[in-house]
Amino acid sequence: MQVEQRVRELVEEKIADREDLFIVRIKMQSNGVLSILVDGDQGLPIEDCAQISRHVGYHLEEENVLDQAYRLEVSSPGVDYPLELLRQYQKNVGRQVKITLQDGTQKEGKLVAASDTVVVLTEKVKEKGKKAQEEEREIPFTDIKETKVLISFK
DSSP, X not given: OOHHHHHXXXXXXXXXXXXXXXXXXXXXXXXXXXXXXEEEBTBXXXXXXXXXXXXXXXXXXXXXXXXXXXXXXXXXXXXXXXXXXXHHHHHTTTSEEEEEETTSOEEEEEEEEEOSSEEEEEEEEOOTTSOOEEEEEXXXXXXXXXXXXXXXXX
């Protein structure tokens, strides 16, 4: 069984009773770091990271899943980490985001909604000699290369 698949099963087992938590990514890196990214609808407390880490670490050792040295890292995606899952988009509705499209162009605005196929963004559009106006625009997920939440210190 592949390591990442077994780790996914272990994490799902640990968070099964927590509907607010979800797996973002599990990756065994070539440098021996086993990275587990978990997020929550209301954030991810450090205690949840610790419990997941203990559960996964214990079972990996008991089952002797890895025959090499590894370092287990359990965390939530940081603010500089791009959104990957629909649930992350939905969690960030109402926040300012920067979307990089497949063609390299960028859109900035307020994330208004997200569905299975599109995100809706309200962006300010300024035409020469006119006052900036807000326009709502739908962007298909297939057009999106990367989306990051913008942090405001206002």
